[in-house]
Amino acid sequence: MGVRSPSPATSQTLRQELNGHSSPAPSLYHSQSRRSSLTSLNESSEVISSHPKFVKDISKFWYKPTITRDEAISMLKDKAPGTFVVRDSNSFPGAFGLALKVSTPPPNVTSKSSDPASELVRHFLIEPTSRGVRLKGCANEPVFGSLSALVYQHSITALALPCRLVLPERDPAGAPDSVDSSVSTSGSSSSTSQLLQQGAACNVMYLHTADTESLTGPQAVKRAVSLMLAAKITPTVVHFKVSAQGITLTDNERKLFFRRHYPVNTISHCGLDPDDRRWAQKNEEGVPVGSHRVFGFVAKKGASRTENQCHILAELEPEQPATAICNFVTKVMMTSVSRPNLV
Structure with missing residues (x-):
């Protein structure tokens, strides 16, 4: 079954958020109906299109709308587990692709590539819904009001992903790196603090x-x-x-x-x-x-x-x-x- 494309206004809103044109009030989740999903404490019933504000704008490091799947693999295969990028999906217009470097390949998967490192880059589809975005095919995943909200929450806890997302300190298109525990701990601490202040x-x-x-x-x-x-x-x-x-x-x-x-x-x-x-x-x-x-x-x-x-x-x-x-x-x-x- 194909992914339903969002309205032009929805697609434009999701991308405007990553270009710094959204409302200044942060939002973790949002709702459209009386029976709301997790929502920002600042709003109780209206649709919220804003997103968490990081200490510094790092979306330019992880949102690469125009790169291809192969380019994402090349960018991540030599990086530390948890490194990721989000791109616009070519197969499902209006949706997004999440490419994530993991530490071990999926079980029972036969390698189709001559480069074993490529098998450590996993791919997930972020599908649009009438209320926001969510990981496709993951029943225990909530709906998020924006891409930034989805990334933000998964940097706190992996939920349905194989591992937590590590918020980047620099562009992953740069030189290969290794796990830096001090950076990871610092990113987790600042994300948790932001999430607590915002509430849900x-x-x-x-x-x-x-x-x-x-x-x-x-x-x-x-x-x-x-x-x-x-x-x-x-x-x-x-x-x-x-x-x-x-x-x-x-x-x-x-x-x-x-x-x-x-x-x-x-x-x-x-x-x-x-x-x-x-x-x-x-x-x-x-x-x-x-x-x-x-x-x-x-x-x-x-x-x-x-x-x-x-x-x-x-x-x-x-x-x-x-x-x-x-x-x-x-x-x-x-x-x-x-x-x-x-x-």
Whole structure:
């Protein structure tokens, strides 16, 4: 099946972002509907076409719109793993090609090239959608509002890629290089800091809150899910925001509450249900119509220093699975804050 080309306006917007003509407000993800995907904290319902601003503009180093596939291979084959370039796709108009240098070739792949180094350059298609761009064929990948947002997130965590993208300090068309741990660490640190300050959000289903006493970690989530499944629960769609300040839940329809904020220094864990139990969504007749993965986060109960509560939620959209949400919280927000009580 071919990739659907975006409208001329969409293609122009994506490319303008890389030429420095986008809105100055940074955005990690964006949304177009009420059931939003991960979005910038600065916008709640409008389409956001802006992108993360790096300390210095490095898009000229990794965005090479006019090069061919072979030129990308030649440019990357002698580089360190994680080095990458993005080009305009020749086969799918409106889409983009991501060429990435990896450390090992794909399993069960017979070399078709006389140059083994060429086999270490992997290729991925970045397809346009009505709401932005995403890696094609990767179910656990979210939709991003721009190419820069996609690159930015994958420099933090690999997600569906074989390895993290290493943000370039110089043009990869230059001399061959080797892994520079200090540059990689510095790039990761600055990217994490930028991501924390910006924050991100998504809509999820709020299911239940359970007291877990002093218990935290996966066992707290397991206990809270068991209590939730034993009770009569009516799910409520809430806005789930993550930032350097903590996690904020907003019930836009005010069915259960208006807004609850959990400061970052009170949060000790965020993860999936260890037993991988699902929330069965049912229609008015009580017939199951969907199954949603459950996750939860543990935070201090009110002003208590010892009592915890576990807040159970469920994923809402296939584009934003619970695994991606938990990964964002734990790998980006929580690991960036040095606290001994993290689990």
